[in-house]
C-alpha cells in the first residue's frame with residue numbers, strides 16, 4: 731500500500747521506514763513522510779531556539795538598564 735505524503739506529494743510505501751508512526755494519524759502513520767517530518771521538526775526547533783535567544787537578550791537588556 732502506498733501513501734502520498736501531504737507535504738511533498740511523493741508516493742511512498744506505507745511503512746515505518748517512510749512514515750513516522752502516529753497513533754492519531756490515518757492507519758497509525760503520520761500524513762507526512764519521514765523526510766518532511768524531519769524538516770518540520772528542525773524548523774520548529776530552530777524557531778524555538780531563536781525565541782529562547784530573544785528572551786535571553788531581553789533579560790540581559792533589562793538587567794543592564796537597572
Ligand SMILES: [Zn+2]
Pocket residue numbers: 735736737738739740762763764765766
Ligand atoms: Zn514528504
